[in-house]
Amino acid sequence: MAGIYLHIPYCNTKCIYCDFYSITNHSTKVDMIDCLIKEIESKAIELKDKKFDTIFFGGGTPSLLLPSDLNKLFNVLYSNLNISSDSEISIEANPGTMNRKKLESFKELPINRISFGVQSFNNADLKFLTRIHSGRQAIDSIKEAQDAGFNNINLDLIFALPGQSLKGWEKNLETAVKLNTQHVSAYSLIFEEGTPLIKLYKLGKVRPADEEKERKMYDFTMAFFEEYGFNHYEISNYAKPGYECRHNLKYWMHKEYISFGPSAASYINDYRWVNVRDVNEYIKRIKSGTMAYDFIEYIDYDKSIDEYIMLGLRSTGIDINILRERYKIDFFSKYKSAAELLIKNNLAELKADTFYLTSKGYAVCDEILATYF
Numbered sequence: 001m002a003g004i005y006l007h008i009p010y011c012n013t014k015c016i017y018c019d020f021y022s023i024t025n026h027s028t029k030v031d032m033i034d035c036l037i038k039e040i041e042s043k044a045i046e047l048k049d050k051k052f053d054t055i056f057f058g059g060g061t062p063s064l065l066l067p068s069d070l071n072k073l074f075n076v077l078y079s080n081l082n083i084s085s086d087s088e089i090s091i092e093a094n095p096g097t098m099n100r101k102k103l104e105s106f107k108e109l110p111i112n113r114i115s116f117g118v119q120s121f122n123n124a125d126l127k128f129l130t131r132i133h134s135g136r137q138a139i140d141s142i143k144e145a146q147d148a149g150f151n152n153i154n155l156d157l158i159f160a161l162p163g164q165s166l167k168g169w170e171k172n173l174e175t176a177v178k179l180n181t182q183h184v185s186a187y188s189l190i191f192e193e194g195t196p197l198i199k200l201y202k203l204g205k206v207r208p209a210d211e212e213k214e215r216k217m218y219d220f221t222m223a224f225f226e227e228y229g230f231n232h233y234e235i236s237n238y239a240k241p242g243y244e245c246r247h248n249l250k251y252w253m254h255k256e257y258i259s260f261g262p263s264a265a266s267y268i269n270d271y272r273w274v275n276v277r278d279v280n281e282y283i284k285r286i287k288s289g290t291m292a293y294d295f296i297e298y299i300d301y302d303k304s305i306d307e308y309i310m311l312g313l314r315s316t317g318i319d320i321n322i323l324r325e326r327y328k329i330d331f332f333s334k335y336k337s338a339a340e341l342l343i344k345n346n347l348a349e350l351k352a353d354t355f356y357l358t359s360k361g362y363a364v365c366d367e368i369l370a371t372y373f
């Protein structure tokens with residue numbers, strides 16, 4: 001089954017580290033939603049043989065949408081696409097845009113998973129990251145979501161912030177597990193090109209955490225979540241058993257997904273395409289009946305196998321049956337010596353026909369990929 005992604009490109013302010021496509025001028029919102037609806041309708045025939053079991057509202061800040069906007073989108077999704085009744089339906093939420101009433105309204109929609117962009121519970125960290133909420137607001141939002149009946153909640157955290165101590169990071173993790181959410185994504189801070197953060201770095205105004213400290217924080221995170229019974233199922237993602245994000249697993253397991261909205265990427269029938277980034281250009285194209293994509297590429301055998309191995313080793317592993325049936329590769333002849341060496345050094349395991357990295361292996365995943373695959 002395939003996944004559905006909708007990109008909602010509006011935020012209240014732009015965080016200094018963020019390179020996702022999002023804008024703070026909301027004047028195009030009504031038009032953009034109409035265009036999302038048109039784009040979904042325009043794909044209905046092409047997708048009539050596909051079945052979907054995940055929907056993900058990402059952004060930007062999709063929690064800025066009104067429940068009535070989301071309701072319109074659900075109506076058009078369910079009437080045009082073949083969506084399974086037990087689908088995982090996620091929405092990203094910024095704690096600075098949530099309140100009890102909104103969460104209760106979201107609960108009345110088909111949404112069954114909320115992913116909170118918390119990043120830190122420490123107000124100094126949040127100020128540095130230019131987030132619009134406090135640590136207290138993040139805690140309150142998660143508790144309100146639980147009170148509203150949500151029992152599949154993720155929170156995103158960022159570590160290796162300039163000046164952040166290991167103790168400070170540990171405190172964030174302790175606060176996270178006390179909230180008893182089912183999933184945590186813990187990313188290190190990346191200095192992305194084109195962001196205000198990298199400009200500050202180039203001006204010498206901020207210094208990234210040193211590599212050794214970052215590695216210590218990552219090692220601590222892995223051990224911490226293991227102790228609390230989380231499954232480390234992707235380099236940066238930890239879930240209570242059964243709560244792994246089914247939508248993100250589509251990306252990581254090289255499965256199909258269709259996406260709608262500006263800058264959204266799709267992968268269907270061996271083609272990958274990415275919509276234009278600019279919301280005005282997106283609206284113009286959809287209104288005039290022109291295709292919204294900026295580029296499209298055919299994923300041939302070589303690209304597909306590279307992606308399958310790279311994504312698999314970063315997450316749930318390589319299924320040796322898929323390797324044989326889809327790619328005509330015998331895992332044991334092609335990767336025997338690499339696999340034996342990695343298993344011997346506790347960097348990988350082979351169980352139930354799946355070859356996957358251990359937590360120790362995740363920590364050096366890039367080196368493993370570059371050296372052996």
Ligand code: SF4
Nearest residue numbers: 011014015018059060
């Ligand atoms: S709220 Fe999220 S999408 Fe919006 S600017 Fe901040 S990090 Fe980016």
